[in-house]
Amino acid sequence: MLKFNMNFVFMLINLLILYLLMRRFLFKPIKTTMDKRKELIEQQFKTAEDANAAAEAKMADYESRIAGVEQEAATIINDAKQSAKAEYEKIIDRAEADAENIKAVAKKQSAEACENQLRKAKEDIANLAIETAEKVLGKSVSAETDSDIFNEFLNEGSEENE
Numbered sequence: 001m002l003k004f005n006m007n008f009v010f011m012l013i014n015l016l017i018l019y020l021l022m023r024r025f026l027f028k029p030i031k032t033t034m035d036k037r038k039e040l041i042e043q044q045f046k047t048a049e050d051a052n053a054a055a056e057a058k059m060a061d062y063e064s065r066i067a068g069v070e071q072e073a074a075t076i077i078n079d080a081k082q083s084a085k086a087e088y089e090k091i092i093d094r095a096e097a098d099a100e101n102i103k104a105v106a107k108k109q110s111a112e113a114c115e116n117q118l119r120k121a122k123e124d125i126a127n128l129a130i131e132t133a134e135k136v137l138g139k140s141v142s143a144e145t146d147s148d149i150f151n152e153f154l155n156e157g158s159e160e161n162e
Helices: 006-137 143-161
Strands: none
Touching: 006 143
């Protein structure tokens, strides 16, 4: 049979005491430190996940804003094109109206100039006719007679043109 040796019992008691001391002063602080680190790591993971979710939300917000801005830019460009086209049409219409006015004024001025030239030619012809009549008659007729003949000649010419 086995003999129980006292050394064996003391060794068992020493191991038990050593285990209890280690458990009290070594294992508990290590376990507490490890639990704190585990909580810290879990908290950091949670903070990182929250930051990631916030970043994704901001990214989605920015993307929607960019899409809105692009759509608004397209709308502004289309409005600007339409405004430019309307302004172009106004300018063209105004230029055409101005050209028509210029043509009408030019025709009117041309007709007046033609009429003035015709009147001047008639006056010159009348003066020549009076001078010729004076030379043929050999004497000068009075200024009133000259004026009456001159007006009569002009009136005859005007009636023929109408």
